[in-house]
Amino acid sequence: MSQSTPRVAPLTQPYPPEIQAQFDRIMRGAPPLMLFRVMAGHARAWDKFRAGGLLDPGPLSLRQREIVIDRTCALNKCEYEWGVHVAVFAGPAGINGEEIRATVQGDATSPCWSLAEQALIAAVDALHHRATLSDAEFAALSAHYDEAQILEIMLLCGFYRTVSYLANGLRLPLEEKAARFPT
Template identity: 35%
Template sequence: MTGRLPGPPVPADEETRKLLDPYRLPDGRPLALFQVLAHSRAALDDLRRATSACLKGIALDARTREIAVLRICARAAAEAEWAVHVEMFAAEAELTEDEVRATGTRGVWRGWSARDALVVRLADEIHGGCTVSDGLWAGLADEYTPREIVELLLVVTQYLKVACLTNALGLPAPEGLPRLPHDLD
């Protein structure tokens, strides 16, 4: 692993090693972000809790969640996290290759359903100004329940934080994983 810190820590205790075990790619490679954040137990615990909340603790379907994650990671140019989510969750979310690619392209792709396009726009607006316009809010309210809207905001803002951490730490996308299209505005 390369990045700005001197590589992943070698956890000094068995408890930390056990905490890191689940955070691996399907081929067994460890997820670099979790390893690096293990330098601080508080940071590791925060990421573990927030990730679990976004992946297991919400009612949003996997497709909606992953469109939100992939789009915010793409907008933030967090290729490492984008690639990990494509590898680990795109199939579960039933995203096509075109849809995955569209999360990293300029504008709102014409192939999105009206509901999916709202999720893309939400990630774009949060990335662009950390807020949601009245027009988008009205569209979300027409298509999603209040719970779903809150959960969409949770996912988008959590993965914006993850994208910032990934980029600040200089973590590269794992070798052999898809690469982010580089044609966002």
């Protein structure tokens, strides 16, 4: 899917000082991702994008957050964002190789998931396919997660669906150090 050139040209160095400072805060010294360089070239889109970011410490654990993000991106066939998150966060989140594969090739019944994670994956799948949760799905989620966590799960699914639209629709080339979908 990815080609060498995105459909919208990214910013190139030198970046305006305000943008460089934003990249430095977000990337913590690493070069800015292609997605960020494309978005930052359009002030309104960049501001809205950054305002929707959900990578701050929230009500979910790092592991829970990354399972939601990885599964959402996998369902949207967004190897770009999935690969960035797997490369950067899978290790710190304690997501192993079998679980990484299951975000792409498995489902809520994959044996690698705990009961709470099965409910999480089922919710992500339901939101992706139907944009809602059945009463049974909501009850299963509520057995393991509180209201703030459930809202965060829904926000993450929506935000990373949007990120998937951007990365896929813009045909962003895969980041060099990002993971690749399992074959």
